[in-house]
Amino acid sequence: MSQGKLFVDISMPGKAPPRGHLHPITLMMRDIAGIFGDMGFAIAEGPEVETEHYNFDALNIPKDHPARDMWDTFWLKDKHGLERLLLRTHTSPVQIRYMEEHGPPFRIIVPGKVFRYEATDATHETQFYQFEGLMIGKNVSLANLKGVLSVFFERVFGRKMEVRFRPSYFPFTEPSVEIDIGWTDSKGKVEKWIEVMGAGMVHPNVLRAGGIDPDKWQGFAFGGGVDRFVMLKYGIPDVRTLYTGDLRLITQFKTV
């Protein structure tokens, strides 16, 4: 070995800290933002503490209306003027905030944390992430919603998905639908349907609250749970494990 090249034990490990890992919620939000970004949707965000106006009234959910019971709300002791403050129960207030700042046409996707006052179990958390989509134009229809979401589901799960609409009710959309996706077997037959989103055509009162003339513009809105998509895509059985910071879960995910 006296002549020849310097000996090096190439089986020894390289010198660099082991790379960190991204949280699966981040990965899913990135996928969502990327897929909708490709379809021309901009990312918008908003505050987690909201006023009753943005979280309810402007979304056509009046005070003293039974529809308010659809969202179990965390209230704060603080007030904004006379209005009570709350933790937003959905990302929908950003619809109004965005409309106030931007004229139509537009398409946005709104990822963010939301809160529900409810007992926790494997599928319910007091905090979770939602993503909201909003597209306003001259002829944006319910059939377009089906088109856009079909592309999204196929891209996010990496396989063709059946998409099914069922009638529903949300005060901020009319018509309103629940959206199910269906996993198909090799013969194209749906094995099971899973409810993943609420959606519909933006209610004219909501457009008005955002300063948009509903006689000239129309569009769709949808909302789904980021956590739920994470659980479905990666087979995570308990939503609560996403918020404990347990690295045994997180290190199973990507490092880029």
Add this chain to the structure above:
Amino acid sequence: MIISYKLLQTYFEKKLPKPEVVADALTFHAFEIEGMEKRGSDTVIDVKVLPNRAHDCLSHHGIAREVSAILELPMKKLPQINFPKANARVPKLSVEIKAAQCLRYTGLVVDGVKVGSSPKWLKDALESLGQRSINNVVDATNYVMFLTGQPLHAFDFDKVKGSRILVRKAKVGERMTTLDGKEVILTPDVLVIADEDDVLALAGIKGGTKAEVTSETTTILLEAANFDASTIRLISERVEIKTDASKRFESGVTPMLVDDAMKMVAQLIYNIANGGDISFAAPVDVFPKKPKQTIVPVTLSEINRILGTALSDRDVLSVWKRLGFEVKKIKQKEEVLYRVTIPDLRLDLRIKEDMAEEVGRILGYHKLEATMPSEPLTLPQVNHEWRCRDAVRNVFLGAGFSEVYTYTFLGQGEVAVANPIAGDKKYLRNNLTTGLKLAVSENLKHQDSVRIFEFGHIFGRNEGKLNEEISFAALMGFRKRKEAETKEDFFKLKGILDQIFEALDIRNIVYREASGELVASVSAGEELLGMMSFHGFELNFEKIVALSEQTSVISYKVPSRYPSVLRDVSLFVPLDTRAGDVEAIIRTHADVLVRSIALIDVFEQAEQQRKSLAFRMTLQSHEKTLEDSEANAIYDKVVDALRLANSSWQVRV
């Protein structure tokens, strides 16, 4: 709403398809089905009626109308019921509405009633709906409510003082005991049904004991009324009583429902509670303001534009027909306008979008073809904050830090939750570090070192007012750590921050010593960004995003064609001297030809209470190759300056 398949069948001549088929029809055209089960010889379907249809579909009749429209099954014509002829012998009732929140009050006095147990068929029907049988009179009112959606109530008329019913606001200090024995203290905003002396019932919510129907009762007063929806909701929340009646009234039942329900319950009482000589008074109906009939205009192209369909006039007309809507069709050139008369029961149909929904759901949303929007593409705005977040994440990943999400609710903070879910979740977090500390200690149970970071909203106060901001924080944790390693950890963190600032092109970062547990503050010039400890840091992310937005446009400079020359300056300084202070002096006195200054070596000589610092200056000209003498002159100037700056510094030449 529990729907009995057997009761549903009574609305149709033809045999209904199997319960599963009915449930599927409702699922895809009207309501979600929460469950279905056999109860005795019946099958019950639990239909989830959402608030927009609670006014008409918390009833078998409402669900039957839906099933009829969806499955195109004609409904049976209900036999016309007429009140038995009024009998003068029956005591007279007078009704007075003294509060505008009562929209209608109909009272019917029936004499010669025999209160007893209900016939078996009625008991069975109520049981399959999950209801307990009480007596024939009460059962009749409940049963008719589940059929029609109209809440009803029966009083013992002999106990109604003065034979008078007053619908009024409660008086201060008034009390009432409900039928299930709850004592309610009333406030003046509560709407009540009263006689001359006392409160008989909480209007639209619950009856009281005073005029309760008992086995002794022979004369009853049947009430079918209607009240303002939000008033009932407010009161029922206030007195904390929710009933089948209040659930319906708070959703805004139409006052037009009263007539059929009253006839139906009178007929039923006649059939099942007849003491042998039953007789009826003429009903007393106080109905101050009849609601106007609603007509909604909508065009065929509006429906198609909302749904994104190409439905024909025939398609749409078939939906109106199936729903039993009266329609006036007006053809104008290419366009078809429908003027749809909305049935009294459908309070949810008011605008063209509502009509589009009826068409969409009745025909079925499976008919919608997935099509991409044909709108002109507008360029989406770039979200700068989102980009910055990813840049920061990349730095963390390279440094071996993994991302976590922790809880917003904590046991301490500055902003309190009014209705916390648990004692240790009373506040909103005012930093991320507390959550990271918890996560670190949990993870140390499984591994001996932890490196994590988080982005999130935190909530504090600014001059008393709630202040929400986006923060980011990193924390390392070890089962065991030596002092020297702890120092190293600090510099690793500082290195990460330097990389982050470099990635975001933020300059003028200043680190200052901090007190207590903290080691340093991090500022951009005078603006504080956040704090560092030995093992972690937390910074205001919004400020960083704003700073990175200010950075200048890149303008390319041609690199020098001439080689660079190096000059190293080393000196001994006392242990507590800051390298940064020394570097600042070098920088001040260095020539314009000095392209960079870097600290290249540090070692300590503890016994002599000193340390050595070595700085490397890289000199380069754009015009020529530097002579040794030129470089030496710059070096000498720096050395002189250092000697002059502090007498305890020993420059080693």
